[in-house]
Amino acid sequence: MNLLDRTVEFTAALRRASVPVSSAETVDAARAVGALGWADRDALRAAFAATMCKRPLYRGAFDSLFDLYFPPRIGDGVVLPEEGGPAGEQRRPGEQRDGDPSELTPQEVEALRRAMRDQLRDALLDGDDEKLRDLARRSVSAFGAAQNGPGQRSYFIYRVLRAMSPETLIADLLAAMLGDDDRGGLEERIARQTIADRIRAFEEMISSEVRRRMAEERGLEAVERTAVKPLADQVDFLRASQRDLVELRRQVYPLARRLATRLTARRRLGRSGRLDFRRTVRASLATGGVPLETKHRPHKPHKPELVVLCDVSGSVSSFAHFTLMLTHALREQFSKVRAFAFIDTTDEVTRFLRGLELGDMMARIASEADLVWFDGHSDYGHAIEVFAEKYPDAVGPRTSLLVLGDARNNYRATSAAVFRRLCGQARHSYWLNPEPRSYWGSGDSATTAYADLVDEMVECRNVEQLQHFIERLLPT
Amino acid sequence: MSLQGYAFADVADVRERLRETGYLADEAIATTVFLADRLGKPLLVEGPAGVGKTELAKSLASAVSAELIRLQCYEGLDEARALYEWNYKKQLLRIQAASNVSGEAAGDAGTASWQQTHDDIFSEEFLLSRPLLTAIRRDDPTVLLIDETDKADVEVEGLLLEVLSDFQVTIPELGTLKATRRPFVILTSNATRELSEALKRRCLYLNLDYPSAAREKEIVLARVPELPEKMAESLVRIVRALRAMELKKAPSIAETIDWGQTVLALGFDTMDDAAVTSTLGVVLKHASDQARAISQLKLGAN
Numbered sequence: 101m102n103l104l105d106r107t108v109e110f111t112a113a114l115r116r117a118s119v120p121v122s123s124a125e126t127v128d129a130a131r132a133v134g135a136l137g138w139a140d141r142d143a144l145r146a147a148f149a150a151t152m153c154k155r156p157l158y159r160g161a162f163d164s165l166f167d168l169y170f171p172p173r174i175g176d177g178v179v180l181p182e183e184g185g186p187a188g189e190q191r192r193p194g195e196q197r198d199g200d201p202s203e204l205t206p207q208e209v210e211a212l213r214r215a216m217r218d219q220l221r222d223a224l225l226d227g228d229d230e231k232l233r234d235l236a237r238r239s240v241s242a243f244g245a246a247q248n249g250p251g252q253r254s255y256f257i258y259r260v261l262r263a264m265s266p267e268t269l270i271a272d273l274l275a276a277m278l279g280d281d282d283r284g285g286l287e288e289r290i291a292r293q294t295i296a297d298r299i300r301a302f303e304e305m306i307s308s309e310v311r312r313r314m315a316e317e318r319g320l321e322a323v324e325r326t327a328v329k330p331l332a333d334q335v336d337f338l339r340a341s342q343r344d345l346v347e348l349r350r351q352v353y354p355l356a357r358r359l360a361t362r363l364t365a366r367r368r369l370g371r372s373g374r375l376d377f378r379r380t381v382r383a384s385l386a387t388g389g390v391p392l393e394t395k396h397r398p399h400k401p402h403k404p405e406l407v408v409l410c411d412v413s414g415s416v417s418s419f420a421h422f423t424l425m426l427t428h429a430l431r432e433q434f435s436k437v438r439a440f441a442f443i444d445t446t447d448e449v450t451r452f453l454r455g456l457e458l459g460d461m462m463a464r465i466a467s468e469a470d471l472v473w474f475d476g477h478s479d480y481g482h483a484i485e486v487f488a489e490k491y492p493d494a495v496g497p498r499t500s501l502l503v504l505g506d507a508r509n510n511y512r513a514t515s516a517a518v519f520r521r522l523c524g525q526a527r528h529s530y531w532l533n534p535e536p537r538s539y540w541g542s543g544d545s546a547t548t549a550y551a552d553l554v555d556e557m558v559e560c561r562n563v564e565q566l567q568h569f570i571e572r573l574l575p576t
Numbered sequence: 577m578s579l580q581g582y583a584f585a586d587v588a589d590v591r592e593r594l595r596e597t598g599y600l601a602d603e604a605i606a607t608t609v610f611l612a613d614r615l616g617k618p619l620l621v622e623g624p625a626g627v628g629k630t631e632l633a634k635s636l637a638s639a640v641s642a643e644l645i646r647l648q649c650y651e652g653l654d655e656a657r658a659l660y661e662w663n664y665k666k667q668l669l670r671i672q673a674a675s676n677v678s679g680e681a682a683g684d685a686g687t688a689s690w691q692q693t694h695d696d697i698f699s700e701e702f703l704l705s706r707p708l709l710t711a712i713r714r715d716d717p718t719v720l721l722i723d724e725t726d727k728a729d730v731e732v733e734g735l736l737l738e739v740l741s742d743f744q745v746t747i748p749e750l751g752t753l754k755a756t757r758r759p760f761v762i763l764t765s766n767a768t769r770e771l772s773e774a775l776k777r778r779c780l781y782l783n784l785d786y787p788s789a790a791r792e793k794e795i796v797l798a799r800v801p802e803l804p805e806k807m808a809e810s811l812v813r814i815v816r817a818l819r820a821m822e823l824k825k826a827p828s829i830a831e832t833i834d835w836g837q838t839v840l841a842l843g844f845d846t847m848d849d850a851a852v853t854s855t856l857g858v859v860l861k862h863a864s865d866q867a868r869a870i871s872q873l874k875l876g877a878n
Contacts, residue, residue: 124777135614140587142607143587146607147607149604149783150611150780151611151780154779155770156622156783159783227790286848287848289817290813293817294789358769386665392664392665392668
């Protein structure tokens with residue numbers, strides 16, 4: 101397969117991973133390669149990124165696929181003369197047989213392991229990415245392989261990590277980085293973090309090396325599907341892992357800002373306010389009494405108000421995490437946000453949103469807010485009643501009401517009449533539901549009772565859908 | 577594809593000439609800039625505030641000894657501010673002057689002189705050229721910087737499309753003005769808003785993030801040469817730790833440099849708890865950010 105065909109296939113793979121690449125961009129990529137040549141792999145990566153990967157969100161998928169389609173080397177990488185630097189460096193004792201650990205005695209394997217751990221220690225200390233990558237490659241060939249079936253090898257990340265066990269080097273690295281005198285201080289805490297970052301990078305290198313080996317053994321298509329993680333904006337709120345949540349948080353903040361502008365935008369349709377007659381006439385003097393430019397009074401600043409009502413029960417705990425995150429982000433954007441959380445009864449949680457870190461906020465809401473009335477299972481009906489009773493002045497004609505929850509009501513009463521009245525009082529009312537639309541109304545879901553009462557109930561399972569919802573709120 | 581040949585010979589040339597202006601470019605930056613030059617396409621640079629997006633445009637301009645024309649985007653930016661505007665007042669004067677003359681001459685000369693006046697007032701003399709038009713009409717090398725594109729309204733993107741893909745501007749009364757010499761266009765964005773697909777398709781894309789520790793140290797040392805290397809290193813490490821926290825405003829490169837200058841001026845010789853605590857205000861400009869940094873770095877705990 102020549103390199104141009106490879107490029108076209110790479111483009112197709114990007115599209116399969118839902119990175120949009122137009123044909124015009126493919127042409128640009130080809131022109132870019134024409135200008136740069138194929139020789140420098142980093143330049144090639146930069147060129148492809150510049151022409152085909154136009155959102156930071158896509159970068160992870162792009163990099164994984166690039167490594168698969170344009171691997172830095174083939175096989176163990178030691179046979180190619182142009183790779184791995186001068187040949188002499190490859191032949192230090194204990195290294196020349198990296199590629200085939202099955203021929204080594206256990207003692208030799210152990211010696212090799214020790215030698216490589218020493219090298220890893222040095223590389224981590226210098227933070228030298230090139231050396232680390234080289235080590236990742238060699239350690240995968242030395243320790244990662246396992247025979248499964250005749251002529252087929254598999255590679256395992258955990259085997260490599262167990263052999264190299266980079267975490268056990270931390271103490272040594274700290275000692276080397278700091279010397280003996282300033283332990284316990286700021287220096288140490290910063291150094292720890294630096295080391296942790298480098299180790300994470302090394303682990304990342306190992307896993308990409310393993311993927312590359314697997315792609316060679318099994319063919320690209322087999323690996324491609326597992327290599328590329330779903331884009332961050334398509335991660336399901338209800339299934340998000342801890343790590344996904346950190347990523348989500350980064351995405352939610354700009355979205356909250358946009359949601360805030362969308363909800364206020366209706367007021368700002370005209371660019372300026374009412375005509376200022378006096379200033380218009382005054383300005384017309386310069387043009388001989390012809391009022392060429394009209395002057396306007398500035399707008400009265402609009403004070404949008406937002407009331408968020410969110411379900412924080414166990415069944416939607418990941419979603420609850422997200423909703424509180426969104427609420428926290430919204431609080432910074434709106435002049436007045438009141439947040440209410442409920443499980444089977446409702447309590448105001450606005451006071452926890454102020455100036456607290458998200459983690460603390462969650463903990464305090466869980467421990468201090470009064471959310472359980474009966475048995476700690478979701479009860480929308482009771483929660484809505486309590487909300488309407490305890491906070492009669494929360495929802496007014498300037499309020500946007502945002503309900504976040506799955507409407508799983510455990511077959512309890514819905515208090516639809518009260519909810520109808522609340523929606524009637526509000527300026528807008530929206531409901532974001534983290535369940536797939538096809539599940540709505542099934543089992544104990546009370547969506548049918550509520551969906552018609554709000555302006556709109558929206559399926560909102562991931563950041564992408566949240567984004568669409570915000571786009572659609574555009575003033576019309 | 578500037579009509580007068582390429583600005584850079586190869587990627588190394590880009591990096592070398594940017595370095596001469598004091599901008600340390602990494603591989604990706606240098607390659608992308610080189611490509612923008614070769615393919616004659618605008619370059620969209622996106623990334624958090626303070627990673628040197630605008631700085632890149634400025635350095636580029638001085639590296640190729642071109643004039644920098646800057647269009648600062650903001651909410652409410654319109655055609656009249658970005659492209660061109662007719663000078664109404666001058667036009668009005670012209671009309672009045674003409675009517676005085678024709679009033680005296682009277683009769684049949686009136687129609688002819690109106691035609692004359694009409695042609696006159698929509699001529700170059702009455703055209704106020706704004707940044708975009710100025711940039712494409714220049715004969716000398718030009719770098720056009722469209723700064724903070726994401727701040728402008730969506731309609732402005734539509735306005736930019738014609739300029740960016742064909743390097744021309746259409747003025748109804750004058751016709752289409754085409755660039756005699758293509759400017760080198762750099763757009764920057766903080767990614768507060770997703771720019772349209774159409775705009776992105778016309779541009780090369782560079783996602784500029786905070787530099788690697790090694791590069792940031794180099795940058796700091798280049799700007800504050802008197803700072804001991806050991807200090808610069810721990811300074812950069814602390815800044816990176818700060819960026820990893822969730823702050824309202826993460827420290828920018830410029831602030832790292834400021835910090836270097838501050839600790840140097842105050843005569844600290846190590847970055848210990850006391851030094852960091854007393855100068856934290858240089859890099860963190862929100863009280864809540866400072867409080868968070870102090871608690872997470874456990875400053876003043878021992």
